[in-house]
Amino acid sequence: MTPSVADTPVLETTRLVLRMPCAADAALYAAFFDAQTGDGYFYGGPLRPDQASVRLAADIGHWHMKGFGKFVVVDRETDAPIGGCGIVHWDGWPSHELTWWLLGTARGKGFATEAALAVLEYARDMLGWTVVETHVRDTNAAALRLVDRLGGTKLRRDSFPDGHSRDVFGFDLANRGEVA
Numbered sequence: 809m810t811p812s813v814a815d816t817p818v819l820e821t822t823r824l825v826l827r828m829p830c831a832a833d834a835a836l837y838a839a840f841f842d843a844q845t846g847d848g849y850f851y852g853g854p855l856r857p858d859q860a861s862v863r864l865a866a867d868i869g870h871w872h873m874k875g876f877g878k879f880v881v882v883d884r885e886t887d888a889p890i891g892g893c894g895i896v897h898w899d900g901w902p903s904h905e906l907t908w909w910l911l912g913t914a915r916g917k918g919f920a921t922e923a924a925l926a927v928l929e930y931a932r933d934m935l936g937w938t939v940v941e942t943h944v945r946d947t948n949a950a951a952l953r954l955v956d957r958l959g960g961t962k963l964r965r966d967s968f969p970d971g972h973s974r975d976v977f978g979f980d981l982a983n984r985g986e987v988a
Contacts, residue, residue: 816871817934819879819926824919826879826893826926829867833880836889837864840911870896876935878907881923883914890914893923895931895940902966903976906931906942908954920954928958928979938982943974 819826834857841855841863855863870877878894891910897903906927908920931937942960944951960977967973 817930819930821922821926823884824922824926825882825884826923827882828871829864829878829880829892831864831868833864833889834861836880836891836911837861840891840909867892867896870898876931879923879927881908881910881919883919890919891923893920893927895927895935900969901943902968903941903943906940906979915950921957924954924958928981932981938980940979940981942977942979943968944977945972945974 816828837860838857841860867878874897876895878892878896880889881891881893882888883890891908891914893906893908895904895906897905906924908924908927910920928940931940941963942951942955943966944955955977958979960979963976963978965973966976
């Protein structure tokens with residue numbers, strides 16, 4: 809079942825709220841892709857603020873085109889957006905992907921794990937998926953650690969339209985029990 813954008817859920821965890829991105833998230837995207845922080849390196853950054861807003865528009869549009877997408881991750885304690893996490897499948901890419909990113913100030917606190925577990929549960933319970941994949945570049949050590957924490961297993965290696973080869977990991981949702 810693919811939900812409509814009007815049915816986009818708000819996912820809640822102990823410390824986070826995951827909601828659909830909106831125009832007000834432009835500052836979050838600009839901060840993540842800022843050349844000074846280097847946070848957006850594995851996402852094609854750094855980007856100018858106008859380029860980051862195009863990325864935000866693409867994430868919003870993905871929900872409209874596919875019925876699923878990337879959520880903005882909000883820290884409940886501060887009510888501040890701190891990153892993104894969700895599932896995307898860009899045209900031309902070999903498969904869908906669990907993806908996540910956090911501002912540098914939000915890293916190392918378990919937020920990525922917490923958000924990813926909520927998204928995996930959403931994929932199983934709302935989308936009816938039994939497997940979710942993620943694509944990781946060899947040099948992204950933090951992503952590889954998260955894949956390991958989430959119980960991912962290497963499925964294959966693929967070439968991608970951006971010219972990079974990546975390992976593709978899978979998360980078996982059918983045999984997982986409670987995800988989060």
